[in-house]
Amino acid sequence: MNLKKVTAMMMCVIMMAMLASGCAKREKPDAGIKTYAEAILHQDSKSLEKLGVDPNEAFRTYMTNFMSAYNQYTGGLFSAGQMKIIGSAVLLLFNKASIDTAVVSENGNNAVVKVTVGKFDVAMMDNRDIIAEVYKINPRADYITDPTAAAGLIATAMANVISNMQPNGTSSFNIDCVYNDKANRWEPADIDTFSQKLMSAVLGL
Secondary structure (H helix, E strand, O other), X not given: OHHHHHHHHHHHHHHHHHHHHHOOOOOOHHHHHHHHHHHHHOOOHHHHHHOOOOHHHHHHHHHHHHHHHHHHHHOOOOOHHHHHHHHHHHHHHHHOOOEEEEEEEEEOOEEEEEEEEEOOOHHHOOHHHHHHHHXXXXXXXXXXXXXXXXXXXXXXXXXXXXXXXXXXXXXXXXXXXXXXXXXXXXXXXXHHHHHHHHHHHHOOO
């Protein structure tokens, strides 16, 4: 009889432990939004996998979107390979940005989170810095007559200048977020708005 009681108690303990492990503690809104920010800015593999996104696919999507937007902005000045060089430099810039989040308010499945990121004053980037980098790479740049070669040199110079930029203070914004019961995580209420605000804040725009 005693053995049966001990066995029954052990089974109860095991069942309680299984139930406890199955009921994951609900994360805080700021933790969920930080996961999204790290996935977008840092292309952080753990954050991406947590969101069910393949890191390689995320990189391809970023690069495709960047190249499409940049090609339109520059009027087709750079080749696909040259735009990849610049896009990779921008991604390295994003990787250097710090990310902090804090809950502003929370009401059931709705919340407001403050996001603070390290910012880079890209708009203040001086063309003289790029020109100086061009001549640093190739002192005889004035003698380049091939447009493709000239564009390649400019792309490399721009990438170098961007890669060497350092954060200049921080920038903050508030974002509305909702709790996804099916995925058991907090998410931005509008992912496009969140992405745009995040990028603008980091780039100092």
